[in-house]
Amino acid sequence: MESLTGRPLHPFLRRGIFFSHRDLQEILQLYESGTPFYLYTGRGPSSDALHLGHMIPFLFTQYLQEAFQVPCVIQLTDDEKFLFSKDNSKKLEDYQRLGWENAKDILAVGFDCERTFIFRDTDYIGTMYPNILKIQKAVTYNQAKAIFGFDDSDNIGKHGFPAVQAAPSFSSSFPQLFGSQTNLPCLIPCAIDQDPYFRMTRDVAPKLGYRKPALIHSKFFPALQGENTKMSASMAHTAIYVSDTAKQLKTKVNKYAFSGGGATIEEHQKHGGNCDIDVSYKYLSFFLEDDEQLERIRQEYSSGKMLTGEIKAKLIQVLQPLLERHQQRRSQVTDEMIRKVMTPRQLSF
């Protein structure tokens, strides 16, 4: 990738945060020989703002778009969130609104408007429908149950949904964007938990006469409470949101970020901190770009020289300008810009 793009590798690649792939080499070889690809990623709009974990695939996809100068499609699965949500106080229209709001955070990441199409499923389903039907016809409920763990008390919309997430993997789902290029290669950067959707998609692709999409997967981004806990949109203290103020950020890190340090200063200085479980260190490994500085922190914290308070202060120092810059960019994203980026139109290559 360095030699193809003339750019240094993204820290997410250098550090193995994007750690696994399917057919990435084929995409790069095709690119080298003059066949471009398009990027596809997405989000289920379940909260007003994105948290840091949501940002990982978008940050990386934006980097790939800039490095390879390729088009990108971003799916907002408002239909999925409605069908799968147990919160019956939320209406479909609420998820549509969240999709619209989330598009602002996504655009603020720095996507190139001339090369990017963001769409909510409830707006765009019609154009993808022929591909959705073809995918649905190629997957039995038995297969879907085995992959997604559906059960018979599920509502009847859930069972067909995987085809809606699969469809954007095929360029023929975007006639206005790609015109006659109905079999353009597709690269999907996503979190590892989305892989089942795309294993299904790759199984189906040859039956439909389409290329299998290539994938590159990111590791799970831990909740503030540590590796085996989950970030939850309904519990704001489990995650740092891109909308958090400097004060909220500081409080959350100091109060909730799970520490791998010793129980007392003495113990910490004696045995050192454990970077494998320390959330502040984990977050730094995602967001501190300087490799040498990160390595120094690792050594000092592991040896006990750096204290928990200090590594937390360092994390706050790294994240604060990042959030501030994001919030500043987001404030410049207008509804008019969203309308434009959500309009199906020819994308430049």
Place this chain on the structure above:
Amino acid sequence: MESLTGRPLHPFLRRGIFFSHRDLQEILQLYESGTPFYLYTGRGPSSDALHLGHMIPFLFTQYLQEAFQVPCVIQLTDDEKFLFSKDNSKKLEDYQRLGWENAKDILAVGFDCERTFIFRDTDYIGTMYPNILKIQKAVTYNQAKAIFGFDDSDNIGKHGFPAVQAAPSFSSSFPQLFGSQTNLPCLIPCAIDQDPYFRMTRDVAPKLGYRKPALIHSKFFPALQGENTKMSASMAHTAIYVSDTAKQLKTKVNKYAFSGGGATIEEHQKHGGNCDIDVSYKYLSFFLEDDEQLERIRQEYSSGKMLTGEIKAKLIQVLQPLLERHQQRRSQVTDEMIRKVMTPRQLSF
């Protein structure tokens, strides 16, 4: 209905061919007090031409439209036929084409273009999608299994489909047609085998804050081979198609129409024919408009005075001008007319 419309009842009503309903009285009372309704019927496009059985709901719906001067929406479920077909040689595009061709036969029945919207699901799904999702969320797979007999080896598109057939029962699925009238009453004329879809729809309606659609059901139209056989698009001799020539019609009736007559002329004259199982008599009871003449035929055939050859000749004599007129009308339906009637637009009331 006679007093409301100032028209004689349709023979299908007089003879109990439309024999059952749900909430029809409510629709008529609303109509009387000034609230109009809209008609909804449909077809799964599985063959190039419609057969006589397919025509029943359309003939009756057209009569209702003319009598009540109300709008009508007609769904062509090309998606359903693709998902449910076991014939893998047929592509989605084939069903889309059949839908287009069938629309010509439907329009030839005499629907009022200013009051009629015909749509293929693959063209129109996007606009109905919010209602489809809301219906899907309100029905579990357990319920759908009990109603439609789905099983786990079905493809994942089938399970969600009932919501696609349900959605047109709600006027909010047609914003371009009905504008702000989002809760217009709906009357669905259909064959009795479609009732399960609309029982489900009626169960769901109150959960969504919508009116339950009213229904009026027609009896099963028998195949040429008799009451307990099925018409099949892949076996042309089981049905009379509206595209059949005079010669095909004659051959089919004479050769295949199941006879309730005696085994020999002598036996027939002695015991008479059985109108309860005689297909020619059944078809006459659908298509011979003159009540007195039909009753005379019934008496003469039952008594043995009229022979099987004669009742068949009578049927041919009734159907031939009917087919001829249909074919003549259909030949005048242009692609341009179909394009127009398939365009979502304000319908006149």
